[in-house]
Amino acid sequence: MLFHFALIVGISAQQTFWIVAQGYTSLPHSIDPFSRKAADALTIALGQNLGLSNPARQSLTGYLHSAGIEGGYGFFAPNVPSSYKLVFELHYPDGHVEYDLPHVSGTATGLRLVSLLDRIGRTQYEPLREVMLIMLAYSAWQEHAGAATVRAVFGYVDVPSLSELKEGKKESYNFLYAYDFTFPSSSNAPPR
Amino acid sequence: MRLRQRIIDFLFAPEPDAWLTLLRLGLGLQIIFYALSFRHDWNIVFAAEGSPFVSRDLTEAIGKIDNPLGPQIGWFIVLGSHLGLSEQMTLSILWLLLLGAGGALVLGFFCRSSAVIAWLLHLCAAQSGDFFAYGVDNLMTIGLFYLAIAPLPDRYALDAKLWRLKRIDPARLGFHRRVLQLHLCLIYFFSGLTKCLGAGWWNGASIWRALTRPPFDIIPIEVLASWKILFPVVGIAVCLFETAYPVFIWPRTTRLVWLAAILAMHMAIGLSMGLFLFASIMFVLNVAPFGPRSAIVARQHTPAEFWPTATAASLF
Structure with a gap:
């Protein structure tokens, strides 16, 4: 004990x-x-x-x-971090572009998606970050299989403070990284 | 020698099994809610390929680097493949087993086996889904770990009615309850201390950020702005209630107040941020060891008893 x-x-x-x-x-x-x-x-x-x-x-x-004692208990401490956001830009051969977000069917699983984005945002090792994003991008591409390339744009959401809100500032999306992925349309296997 | 005896008296204070009943029931319901919250996504989230998240293979491979002995969903997938079961079939069986373990815990049927299965399967899910785990997984592992090693079954469990088992030593029950109580004190102390170190918790900025941060922004920002005067008060109250939890949860005069305040805080987090599973596990972990019965019935042993009288008197 x-x-x-x-x-x-x-x-x-x-x-x-x-x-x-x-x-x-x-x-x-x-x-x-x-x-x-x-x-x-x-x-x-x-x-x-x-x-x-x-x-x-x-x-x-x-x-x-x-x-369950491998980590500390500093939930939202000492400061509440910004939340991350991932947007997929789906580029089609005819030149048109569609936008999509990663999605899951359940609200509770949606909270887990937030944890995953936080994890990607904290990952300093660039190849690992890219592998995680390619998997998410592949999932998006499977739902839009006609797309030629998928650009995964990763950023964070800047929520205005109380004083900034009074000045009329709105929530903004700040760019951090972008990766372009091309998936072979003839294959169902994700690129390695 | 006196100090040693007081510590032993404190740790092994005889205790009826009502707290264990609450822990078993609470964690059983928590497992059911956890499994149901995953019902649409379990199979695709833990799939090796085609997951909308990061592939289970990658998460497990990275997890193995740091924790090669940690149980993983992949173990069961390999076992299932030897038995001719597909990955999807094995995942469905695991989900049903988890749900079943939760139901069995609520009933108190095969308590020990159900507690171990629930702990193991939840741990596997937490390890194999480490990239998308959050606080609730950590706290559920803690609760299930203590339940799995607790002196089950309690007298209200179906097991106790069916098998006519002999009564559990109240000193053993008291010891397991103390361990959970002390762990909870450490959780709140360090959580509160770390919050106290951030300026945002003193001026209300962290409360504002927590409530406006997507996807926790359930309450419209305009409504929140009208409550701005409350944020510094709430921020300081959170720091106070958490950091001072190990002090005020023990004396009988303050226990009920502190418990009510902490439960109100978790209820507010659940309702205002949509973190219902987190709120419910914190309810279970607080109410079982420090629940209403122990707050009302006069306790004979508090940590103050093995401190010098003057120190104890000055504290309480």
Whole structure:
């Protein structure tokens, strides 16, 4: 039990220090280096710096995920992030363009789509981001199989603050990345 | 020695199984709602190909890098293929099993097996759908993990009526309840602390952003703008209720007030942002260990008891 709670406290504290070290909080930046050191020390204590093939790390990670304690509890903290948006531009051979959004049938699954877009937005590794987007684009293309190319435009939604709303500012969509994908019309298999 | 005894008394305070009944019923209903919320999309979301999301193969491959021992939907797909079942058929069976486990938990039928199956299948879904998981999955895993290791069945379960099982040691029941209570305290403390570190929670900007952020923008922005005076108050209240939860949830004089405030907060989140599954799991995780019975009946053991008297007196 002590071990279990040490893990919960260790992981939650490590994530809190990491957030402070990244400068996401309103605390003075002079404490960022201390927070970084504390987060690093906890990372070592939790065995997260061991090699991925290390059996101790694998066992610990397996336990953490099984108990649901692999992450901290900073929901919408310290600040509420912007939400991401993905728009597909479907370009047809005759030159006309249609627009579509990723969609699912259930509202609850729609919330999961938001999580996926957040995940894509946070992904720093560009090839992985591209693979995730190509899968979403392929799904859109299957519903519009006549399209020659699909452009996946990824951005974030900027919601006006209260004062900006008073000045008449509306919600805006800000561009982050765009990828063009061409799918072979004769094949049902997604491009690799 | 006295401190050690007090800790033992606190952790193993005898407890009837009413809290476990609430946890079993609540998590059973939660699993049913979770499965039903996925009913149209389960098979396509977890398909290796043709998913409107990211392919399960990719999610599982990336998940295996960090957590190679973690259970995945893919395990069952491979097993099903050995038995001649298609991927879609196996996925349908898994969904029905999950729904069935939820129903069995509500009835209290084969409690232990149902709790383990519900935990395992939900964990598989959370791992194989890691890219589109959110807070509710994490909290459901926590609840189901504790239920799977809890001293089941409780006296109101169908199992207890059918098999005439012997009564569970109340000290064991008390220990499992304490573990869940302490975990909940840590969840709220760190959640509240991290919020306190962001300026937006003190001036109301985070409340505004949370309520206007798509797809949580259920309430029209013009209506929200007319409530602007409330946002800083609500933001500070959220910080206060969460961070101070581990302090005020224990004394009998403040427990009911704090529990009501936290439940009201989760109800407001559910209604104003459409996060119904999140609200319901937080209801279950709060009401089961700190529920009305324990708030009304005088408790003999609180954390204050193993602190020096002066410190306890100054705190409470």
